[in-house]
Amino acid sequence: MAAEAPTSTEYIKHHLQNLTYGKLPAGYQRHDGETLQAETWTLAHSPAEAKDMGFMAFNVDTLGVSLVLGVLFLFLFRRVAKSASTAVPTGGQNFVEWIIEFIDSSVRGSFTGRNSMVAPLALTIFIWIFMMNFMDLVPIDWLPKLAAWLSGDPHLFFKVVPTTDPNATFGMSISVFLLVLYYSVKMKGVGGFVGELTLQPFGKFGLPFNLFLEGVNLIAKPVSLALRLFGNMYAGEMIFILIALMGGAWAGFSVGNATLFGSQILLSLGWGIFHILIVTLQAFIFMTLTIVYLDMAHQEHH
Amino acid sequence: MNINATLIAQAIMFAIFVWFCMRFIWPPIVGALEARKKQIADGLAAADRGKHELELAAKRASESMHEAKMKASEIIAQAEKRSAQIVDEAKNAAKAEGDRMLAAAKAEMDQEVFRAREQLRGQVAALVVAGAEKVLRREVDAKAHADLLEAVKNEL
Numbered sequence: 001m002a003a004e005a006p007t008s009t010e011y012i013k014h015h016l017q018n019l020t021y022g023k024l025p026a027g028y029q030r031h032d033g034e035t036l037q038a039e040t041w042t043l044a045h046s047p048a049e050a051k052d053m054g055f056m057a058f059n060v061d062t063l064g065v066s067l068v069l070g071v072l073f074l075f076l077f078r079r080v081a082k083s084a085s086t087a088v089p090t091g092g093q094n095f096v097e098w099i100i101e102f103i104d105s106s107v108r109g110s111f112t113g114r115n116s117m118v119a120p121l122a123l124t125i126f127i128w129i130f131m132m133n134f135m136d137l138v139p140i141d142w143l144p145k146l147a148a149w150l151s152g153d154p155h156l157f158f159k160v161v162p163t164t165d166p167n168a169t170f171g172m173s174i175s176v177f178l179l180v181l182y183y184s185v186k187m188k189g190v191g192g193f194v195g196e197l198t199l200q201p202f203g204k205f206g207l208p209f210n211l212f213l214e215g216v217n218l219i220a221k222p223v224s225l226a227l228r229l230f231g232n233m234y235a236g237e238m239i240f241i242l243i244a245l246m247g248g249a250w251a252g253f254s255v256g257n258a259t260l261f262g263s264q265i266l267l268s269l270g271w272g273i274f275h276i277l278i279v280t281l282q283a284f285i286f287m288t289l290t291i292v293y294l295d296m297a298h299q300e301h302h
Numbered sequence: 303m304n305i306n307a308t309l310i311a312q313a314i315m316f317a318i319f320v321w322f323c324m325r326f327i328w329p330p331i332v333g334a335l336e337a338r339k340k341q342i343a344d345g346l347a348a349a350d351r352g353k354h355e356l357e358l359a360a361k362r363a364s365e366s367m368h369e370a371k372m373k374a375s376e377i378i379a380q381a382e383k384r385s386a387q388i389v390d391e392a393k394n395a396a397k398a399e400g401d402r403m404l405a406a407a408k409a410e411m412d413q414e415v416f417r418a419r420e421q422l423r424g425q426v427a428a429l430v431v432a433g434a435e436k437v438l439r440r441e442v443d444a445k446a447h448a449d450l451l452e453a454v455k456n457e458l
Contacts, residue, residue: 022306051304059308066312070319077327084334086341100331119332120324128319162312167305171312 008245015140015241017157018165019043019147020050022057045155059165061147066162069131077127099127103287110291113298115183118291125172126287129229132162133279136236137272140244163233163282169226176290177222183297192300221293225286232282236275243267427458 006014021043028036031046043060044050050057080096089097103126107119135143144158162168184193197214198207247264431451438447 018304018308020304020306053304053306055306057304057306057308058311059306062308063311063315067315070315074319074322074327077323077331081327081330084330086334086338096331097335100328100335104332117320117324120328121320123328124316124320124323128316165308167308168312170305171309172316174309175313175316 011245012238012241013047014155014157015144015159015237017047017050018059018159019061019157020053020057021060022050022053024049024053028052044157059159059167061158061160062162062165062168065135065160066128066132066168069135069162070128073124073127073131099123106288107291110288111295111298113187113295115294115298118294121179121294122287122291125176125290126283129163129172129286130280130283132168133233133282135161136164136233136240136275136279139268140237140240161233161237163229164237166226166230169230170222172286173222173226173229176225176293180221180293180297183294187298188300221289225289229282229286232278236271236278239271240268240275243271423458427455430458431455 021041023039023041024030024036026036026038030036031049044053044057076092077096080093084093100123103123104119107122111118138160140160143160144156147158148154148156159165184196188196197218198204198211200210201213202210243264246260246267431454434451434454
């Protein structure tokens with residue numbers, strides 16, 4: 001952004017906007033003043049446009065990055081799975097087996113039922129979220145600049161970390177929630193599940209209160225799953241943006257600028273190292289809570 | 303930060319990833335891990351068994367060694383006894399032979415003495431008869447007194 005240096009606010013806003021592809025209605029006045037003649041599917045050029053696209057819109061960057069990472073994950077693990085043997089493991093196989101054993105022991109520790117889907121689910125969640133979170137550690141302007149250069153549009157929005165998009169985190173947590181509902185009903189029957197929601201903790205005479213308590217309890221699961229991950233990654237991303245602003249204020253050599261530049265390097269290094277922990281921890285928490293919720297869904301009494 | 307259809311697309315993507323992982327990734331790797339675990343357990347058990355067998359074999363070897371030693375010393379003892387016996391036998395035989403030769407010599411000597419005495423007696427008798435003949439030449443008729451003379455001769 002050398003030609004027209006953005007203000008700090010613009011820089012931050014630019015980094016927090018997804019690349020949204022959606023439909024704008026006819027007669028809509030665009031960001032650059034142009035008025036649309038007909039309904040148009042297009043990329044949003046401003047946060048307001050993205051908002052006006054409503055629900056039927058796609059965050060291309062979130063989808064693209066998470067798809068690439070997911071496919072990368074499946075490709076790497078599939079390669080190991082294909083050549084998996086009982087011989088002495090080497091290199092990549094060792095690493096993959098280490099992860100699998102870790103996931104497997106986590107699942108065995110928290111999940112008491114019998115379900116062959118839980119462990120692969122946990123593995124997918126852990127690795128996929130870890131990889132998406134890890135995009136946070138790629139220097140903050142690299143991929144957006146690359147995307148802008150490839151597309152030829154210097155103002156292209158590009159949010160690299162999919163987990164800073166609530167769509168991605170809710171997409172996963174709602175899937176998990178649907179599984180919880182499915183297995184609750186499957187294991188306990190509709191009656192059992194409804195009973196669980198209404199007849200405790202205060203017996204049948206406290207039914208409305210029970211329903212309220214258990215309902216909140218139930219809804220809180222997907223919401224907390226999604227928002228915890230989203231909040232942590234969003235906050236981390238925000239701090240990276242703020243750190244990046246320090247050196248971004250460079251305007252000729254002076255003691256102040258040099259100090260800011262040095263501070264940026266030190267701070268992004270420190271925060272990056274700390275973030276490695278957060279990135280892994282959040283992936284692990286999401287996985288563990290998923291296992292625990294599914295375990296609760298499988299149990300008759302809780 | 304708008305909630306939009308990305309949510310649904312993400313959920314579908316997630317479901318596909320989970321399905322793929324469940325179908326093509328988890329089972330082969332976990333299967334290989336289990337198989338290897340079993341192999342290692344088998345190997346350890348086999349090693350234990352081998353160790354045990356080795357111990358047994360060592361014990362058996364030392365036992366048979368001991369037995370062989372015992373046998374060898376027994377054989378040596380027997381041989382010694384036998385040799386002593388042979389020496390004894392030889393000694394006895396030699397002694398017996400000596401005795402026998404001694405006895406033979408003695409017997410021969412006795413015979414010699416007897417023969418000499420017989421000869422002597424015969425000569426004495428002849429002398430006595432000759433003396434008596436000389437004394438009795440005239441008064442004794444040799445023919446008349448022949449059986450008397452013969453009786454004296456025999457008495458001598």
